[in-house]
Amino acid sequence: MSETSFVRKEILTSQAPPLSEIGIVGWMRENLFSNWFNTLLTILSTVSVYLVLAESIPWIFQSSWTATSLNECRENIAREYGEGVHGACWAVIRERYLQMLFGFYPSELYWRPILAFVLMLAALSPILFPSLPRTLLLFSAIYPFAGYWLLWGGSIWGPTSIVAGVAVGFFGMQFVRYRVAMIGVLALSIYFFFRLSGYLQIALPLGIEPIESAKMGGFLLSVTIGTTGIVLSLPIGIILALGRTSNLLIVKAICVGFIEFIRGVPLITLLFVASTLLNLFMPPGTNFDLILRVVIMVTMFASAYMAEVIRGGLAALPRGQYEAADALGLDYWKSIRLIIMPQALKISIPGIVSTFIGLFKDTTLVSIIGLLDPLGLTTSIRADSDWNGIVWELYGFVAMVFFIFCFAMSRYSMYLERKLETGNH
C-alpha cells in the first residue's frame, strides 16, 4: 500500500466568504444592485424619495402654530426662518381642530360626543377582542340607544323605553312557542313601551338638551354615519347573501335585483335620492332628518357590497360542510347559525373589513349634498377671509386622520385572520 491517496484525507476548513458577499455590502449587492435594471430602480426611487422629503420636511417643520390668519402666518414664518421660505401654517389646525372634530356642536356640550366615542370603543371592545368577558356584550347591545341619546339629546324616556320594550319582549318570547308569535310579542312590547315613553316624559320630564342634526359635522359626523352603516350593514348583508344563495326563486330574484341595482349605481346618486327624493316616497307630511336619510342610503349601499362579500365566503365553503349539517339533522337556520356562517364569515373577513373601510371613506361624499363632514368643513374654512388661500394643511390633516382610522382597521383584520387561522384546510 502506498502512502499516496487519490482523494484528500482531511477536510479543509471552510474559508470566510468574500467581503462583498456578506454583511451590509452583500445584502446591498443582492437586494439593491443585482443587475443594471435593479440598480436603476434603486437609484430612481431613492432620488424620488429624497426629492419628496427634501420638499416636504422643511415645509412641515418650518411652520407657524400661533397665527390667527394666513397673512400673519406667512409673516411669522418669514420672520423666523427668513424670507422666501414656504412653511406650513398649522395654526389653522390649532384654531379649527375642534370644529373639524365636532362641527358646530355647542362647545359646552363637547363632553357628550366624547363620552359617546369612549363608550363606543368600550362597546366595540368585547366584539373586537374575544378574550374579554362575554357579559360586556350586554353593554354593546344597549350602546346604540345610549350613543344616540348622548349625541342628539332629548328625553331620556324614548331610548330607555325602547330598551325596556326589547328586554320585556325577549322575556315574553320564552312563553310562546311559535316563531311568528315570538316576533309578534317582541313588536307589541316595543310598541307599548314606545307609546308609554310620551306619557313618562309628561309625568317625569328627564332629559338633556336636544341638539339638531344641522349642528353636527366634522369627524363626529363621519364616525356616526360610518359606524351606524357598518353595524347595520353586516346583518342586512348576511340576510341578503342568504337570500341570494337560497333556492326559493322569488326571494332569490328579489335579493339579486336589490344587490345588482345598488351595486350598479354610484353612492352619490343614492345620496341625491336621500337628499331630494326620500321625503317624496314617505307619507305626505313626513319630514325626517337628513342625517337619518343619509344613514339609510349608506347602509343600503354597504349592505349590497357586504352581501356579495359574504356570498363569496358561502361559495368558498366546501360542499361537505352543508351536507354534514344536513346529515346531523339540523334545520336551515340552525345549520346556518352553527355551521355555515361561522366558517363563511371567517373566510370573508378581509372582504368584510375592506367593505367597512370603503364605507368609512365614502362618508366624505356627504359633503357633496351639503352636510359638513371634514371635507365640507375645509371648504367653509377656506371661505373664511382669514384663511382664504390655505389648501395643503387642511387636506393633509383630513387625509391623515382618515389614513389612521382605515390603516388601523386593515391591520386589525390581519390580526383577526391570524387569530382565527385554524390551519385545517
Place this chain on the structure above:
Amino acid sequence: MEYTAEGRRQSFRLSMLIYDTRYRSLTIQIAALVGLLLVIGWLVSNTAQNLSALGKPVNFGFLNQPASYDINQSFIEYSSRSSHLRASAIGLMNTLLVAVLGCALATVIGLVFGVLRLSKNWVIARLMTVYIEVFRNVPVLLWIVFYMAIIIEVLPAPRDFRGESPGSSMIFWDSVAITNRGVYVPEPLFSNGLGDISIFGLFAISLDLLALIFVLAIGIFAAGRVAQRANKTQEETGVRPSTWHYRTALIVLPSVTLLLALGFHLGLPELKGFNFSGGINMRNSLIALWLALACYTGAFIAEIVRAGILSVSKGQSEAAFALGLRPTQSMRLVILPQALRVIIPPLISQYLNLTKNSSLAIAIGYMDVTGTLGGITLNQTGRELECILLLIICFLCISLTVSAVLNWYNNLVKLKER
C-alpha cells in the same frame, strides 16, 4: 283500522302551509312577493300623492327645453341654447371619456406597481407598499380635490407664458402647454379634408376620422391574414417565414398615404390674449379627475395583481427557469397568463368602481352626467324624480354593459376544463 285510513287520507289543513316542508317554501315566497308588492305600492302611492300636492306630475318634457348653461368640455357641438337632453348626452360622453382614460392608466399603474411590489429590490418594494397603503386608506374624494388643488396652485397660469421673459414655457418644441386651466395639446387638422357628415342631424362625425379608421382596420385585417399564412407555413414546413416587415408596412403605409392625401398637419395651441387657443384643450378638472381616479384605483389594482401573481404556484416559475427563460420572459410567458385568470374578475369590479367614482366629478366641476343631468339640470328644472331616475338608468346601463363585456372576456381566458 279506521285510524290508519284516516292517517293516509290526511286532508290539507291550513297549518301545513307553515309546518309542511312541501308547502312552506311556497308560502314564504308568496309572502315575500306580496310584502314586496305592498311596499312598492305604498311608496308609489306616497310619491303620487306628494307629487300631486306639489303640483308637478311626472313629465319628461323638460328635456327638450333649452339648457341655458355652458359645458366647457364636449365632443359634439353644444351651446347654451341646446336642449337639456343634449347636455345630458354630453355629460354621459364625458363620463365615458374619463372612465376609459382612467381605466387605461389605472391598469398600467396597477400592473407596474403590483409587479414592482414583489420585486426583490428592498427600496422599490417598500416604496410601492407606502404608495399602495397611502392611496387605499384615504378617501377618493379627498384625492380628487387634492389633485385639483395641485393643478390650480402649482401649475403656471396662462398669463405666465406671456411677455419677453416668460415665467414658464411650452414643452415638446412649443407644442404642449401645461397650465392651471388645463393642458393644451396639438390637434390633428386636415387641409383638404372630406368634411363632416351629420348623423340624424344630432351630431357630426368627421369623415376623415372614419376614413382613417376604415383604412387602419383593413390594414390590421390584412396583417392578421399574413400572420395566419406564416403560422400555416410554420405548421407545414417547420420554418417560420419572417413577416414582420410586411405586416408593419400593411398597417402603416396605407394610413400614412391617406394622411398625406388628406393634408394632415397639427394645429398647435397658441397664446392669444389671456388664454391659449387652438389645439385640444383638456380641462384642468378632467386632468385632475383622471389622475386621481387612476392613482387611487391603480393602488387597488396593484394589490389584485400582486395577489394574482402570488397565487401562481412556485413550481411554475421554477419550471420556467429550468427551461432557461429569463426572469422577464418567465413573468410574461408563464406567470402572468396564469395570474390573469385570478386577476380579471376583481379587476372588472375595480373598473366598475372607477366608472362609478367618476361621478364625484361634481365636486370639482367636471361636467359629467352627474354634473349635467343630476346637477345643473336638476337644479334649474326642479325635476328631481325624473332627473335622478334617468341618472340611475344611465349608470345601470353602463355598469351592466361593462360587466357583461368583461365577463364575456373572462370566459374567453378562463381555464378550459374538460
